[in-house]
Amino acid sequence: MEINVLLFELALTFYFIATIAGIVDLFRGKKTTSRLAFYLAATGFLFHTANIIVRYVQGGHIPVTNMHEATSFFSWCVLILFFFHEVRYKLGLLSSFIMPIVFILMFSASIFPREIKALSPVLQSYWFGIHVILAFLGDAAFAMACGIGIMYLLQERFVKSKHLGGLFQKLPSLQVLDDINYHLITLGFPLLTFAMITGVIWANSAWGTYWRWDPKEVWSLITWLIYALVLHLRLTVGWRGKKAAILSIVGFVIIIFAFFGVTLILKGSHVFM
Amino acid sequence: MEILVVGLNHKTAPIEVREKVAFNGPKLEEAVNILKTSDVVKENIILSTCNRVEIYAGVNEIDAGIDGIKDFISDFHKVPKDLLDKSLYIHKGREAIRHMYRVAASLDSMVVGEPQILGQLKDAYDAALQNKTTGMYLNKLMRKSVSVAKRVRTETKIAASAVSISFAAVELAKKIFDDLATKAFMLIGAGEMAELAARHLINSGVRDVYVTNRTIARAEELAQEFHGKVVMFDDFPQELRHTDIVICSTGAPHFVLLKDQVQKVMKERKQKPMFIIDISVPRNIDPGINDLDNVYLYDVDNLQGIIDTNIQERAKEAEKAEQIVDEEIGSFLKWTASLTATPTIVALRNRAEEIRKSELEKTLMKMGPLEEKTIRAIEQLTSTIVNKLIHPPTAALKAEEEDKEQMLGIIQKLYNLQIESDDNDKT
Numbered sequence: 001m002e003i004n005v006l007l008f009e010l011a012l013t014f015y016f017i018a019t020i021a022g023i024v025d026l027f028r029g030k031k032t033t034s035r036l037a038f039y040l041a042a043t044g045f046l047f048h049t050a051n052i053i054v055r056y057v058q059g060g061h062i063p064v065t066n067m068h069e070a071t072s073f074f075s076w077c078v079l080i081l082f083f084f085h086e087v088r089y090k091l092g093l094l095s096s097f098i099m100p101i102v103f104i105l106m107f108s109a110s111i112f113p114r115e116i117k118a119l120s121p122v123l124q125s126y127w128f129g130i131h132v133i134l135a136f137l138g139d140a141a142f143a144m145a146c147g148i149g150i151m152y153l154l155q156e157r158f159v160k161s162k163h164l165g166g167l168f169q170k171l172p173s174l175q176v177l178d179d180i181n182y183h184l185i186t187l188g189f190p191l192l193t194f195a196m197i198t199g200v201i202w203a204n205s206a207w208g209t210y211w212r213w214d215p216k217e218v219w220s221l222i223t224w225l226i227y228a229l230v231l232h233l234r235l236t237v238g239w240r241g242k243k244a245a246i247l248s249i250v251g252f253v254i255i256i257f258a259f260f261g262v263t264l265i266l267k268g269s270h271v272f273m
Numbered sequence: 274m275e276i277l278v279v280g281l282n283h284k285t286a287p288i289e290v291r292e293k294v295a296f297n298g299p300k301l302e303e304a305v306n307i308l309k310t311s312d313v314v315k316e317n318i319i320l321s322t323c324n325r326v327e328i329y330a331g332v333n334e335i336d337a338g339i340d341g342i343k344d345f346i347s348d349f350h351k352v353p354k355d356l357l358d359k360s361l362y363i364h365k366g367r368e369a370i371r372h373m374y375r376v377a378a379s380l381d382s383m384v385v386g387e388p389q390i391l392g393q394l395k396d397a398y399d400a401a402l403q404n405k406t407t408g409m410y411l412n413k414l415m416r417k418s419v420s421v422a423k424r425v426r427t428e429t430k431i432a433a434s435a436v437s438i439s440f441a442a443v444e445l446a447k448k449i450f451d452d453l454a455t456k457a458f459m460l461i462g463a464g465e466m467a468e469l470a471a472r473h474l475i476n477s478g479v480r481d482v483y484v485t486n487r488t489i490a491r492a493e494e495l496a497q498e499f500h501g502k503v504v505m506f507d508d509f510p511q512e513l514r515h516t517d518i519v520i521c522s523t524g525a526p527h528f529v530l531l532k533d534q535v536q537k538v539m540k541e542r543k544q545k546p547m548f549i550i551d552i553s554v555p556r557n558i559d560p561g562i563n564d565l566d567n568v569y570l571y572d573v574d575n576l577q578g579i580i581d582t583n584i585q586e587r588a589k590e591a592e593k594a595e596q597i598v599d600e601e602i603g604s605f606l607k608w609t610a611s612l613t614a615t616p617t618i619v620a621l622r623n624r625a626e627e628i629r630k631s632e633l634e635k636t637l638m639k640m641g642p643l644e645e646k647t648i649r650a651i652e653q654l655t656s657t658i659v660n661k662l663i664h665p666p667t668a669a670l671k672a673e674e675e676d677k678e679q680m681l682g683i684i685q686k687l688y689n690l691q692i693e694s695d696d697n698d699k700t
Contacts, residue, residue: 176451
């Protein structure tokens with residue numbers, strides 16, 4: 001087995017166990033369960049990082065040039081934000097909601113072919129690295145916002161319906177969840193915006209035209225409009241809390257569609273060579 | 274020494290009886306000193322709170338001890354004995370230890386898990402210490418009880434959740450707003466429960482306090498107490514746009530706040546969440562308001578429901594606590610068993626007797642045939658020497674002194690005595 005494949009499988013396995021620990025934590029968690037989930041995820045992350053470095057060295061470019069690499073890199077970005085939030089805010093049950101997303105992404109990545117290919121001439125550009133890193137970090141922020149949004153909806157349900165069980169006790173407060181959801185969108189939105197700007201500039205230098213109504217471009221625009229709307233409604237008429245949470249879940253579903261659906265079904269220049 | 278508890282509490286005696294036998298302030302000191310002079314009660318601690326009056330004692334004779342303590346209570350408070358007999362409970366040995374642990378761990382309290390009782394028990398012990406009414410047994414039992422109480426607190430969630438309306442309200446507010454320090458609070462109306470809840474919220478650090486009341490003088494009074502601002506009763510719906518938490522308790526027979534009013538307020542405050550607590554009966558706030566986004570309305574029954582669940586939770590945790598108590602009883606009994614001098618004295622005696630016999634035999638063999646009378650005289654001599662040598666340590670071991678445990682250890686070591694540890698609980 002090649003070393004990068006081995007590292008990938010190890011990361012996948014650790015994420016799987018961390019996901020299980022996170023789900024157990026929902027129902028009969030103790031402090032040790034959530035700590036366990038965190039350390040399992042962290043161990044997986046080390047293997048994952050090593051995998052990305054190995055592929056970078058072997059391929060000579062950021063490993064995001066096929067579906068396997070792109071999906072794996074996407075979940076790696078989600079994890080970076082997950083660790084940041086876990087350490088900074090110590091939110092109860094965060095891993096129970098984020099690790100499943102990470103695991104599903106990684107599992108999808110494991111289905112795609114894993115060969116390392118040489119970079120096609122059109123991608124050999126200075127803009128390539130910047131564009132993909134911005135895009136994936138933005139998407140990762142929206143993935144986190146989705147997880148936090150689900151937590152908010154659950155907690156909101158508990159407070160509204162007066163069912164104040166163990167899960168209510170363990171979930172963070174509504175205010176904290178709403179604040180973090182908002183922060184994540186204000187982080188993701190500029191990242192997505194810059195990713196689109198760099199994409200446009202790069203498209204012009206590669207194909208001589210800024211915008212070609214390629215399906216990926218169209219769906220990115222739709223995503224951008226949705227999050228622009230989320231921010232706009234929040235600041236003007238106070239679409240916070242439940243509505244913001246629902247919108248951030250919808251937004252992420254569209255991102256996932258744009259990511260997998262558009263690439264696999266609709267095809268376009270973002271289809272990986 | 275036997276441990277004994279004689280007492281009564283909220284379960285066995287009504288307030289009329291409890292107040293008659295309470296040992297308040299100087300009376301407590303007087304009482305422990307009288308008990309100290311008693312022949313039967315060797316050690317004593319008196320715990321007297323509004324929910325219980327209990328005498329913890331170390332006695333030599335259980336029955337005499339019980340009678341002695343009963344007589345004492347009856348004489349001290351001039352209460353007829355038959356009245357006491359109806360309310361008093363008596364725990365001996367193992368059950369007495371269990372009782373003290375349960376009291377310390379707040380398992381025997383009216384509100385299970387309430388934290389004051391441990392402090393009250395410590396105070397009672399301090400009073401006993403100052404008057405030197407305790408000895409090694411109660412000292413050890415007291416230390417043990419405190420550590421059992423701490424173990425229960427850390428290993429179970431017995432005191433984790435709110436069991437009063439006002440604490441439940443504060444806890445909920447924290448689950449909605451997280452940090453109350455940036456929040457504004459309005460009290461509509463007055464009333465004991467509402468004011469108590471308001472006080473808890475203010476202690477939890479809300480930033481601004483508004484008070485409103487139909488009677489403006491009452492509002493001013495409360496505003497002064499809470500360092501808040503007075504809002505005219507007719508204007509309060511407008512003021513709600515600055516308010517995050519509302520407690521409402523007016524005597525009005527109808528709603529004082531309607532759904533469309535709150536809907537308008539929510540629009541003005543850009544949907545910033547609001548937590549409204551309606552303590553009034555009949556309700557003063559339109560229950561339909563709970564259907565609005567970002568508004569959370571709780572009435573008295575909702576809060577009571579939370580408290581009931583929390584009490585059930587505590588009951589579950591109390592079961593775990595009882596197990597801890599059970600375990601710890603064993604460890605105390607082991608300690609008392611280690612203090613029983615008898616096995617050591619018997620072993621010492623046997624050892625001496627063994628030496629005497631074997632040496633005697635050797636000597637008699639060496640000396641050849643002797644007269645019966647001479648043999649008896651030699652035997653007599655050896656017995657007397659052995660007995661005289663053994664007497665002082667035996668007497669010392671029988672005395673109940675603080676260093677008894679050490680002394681037993683030293684003697685066992687000096688004479689290389691093997692004592693079988695006696696784990697049987699003596700009740």
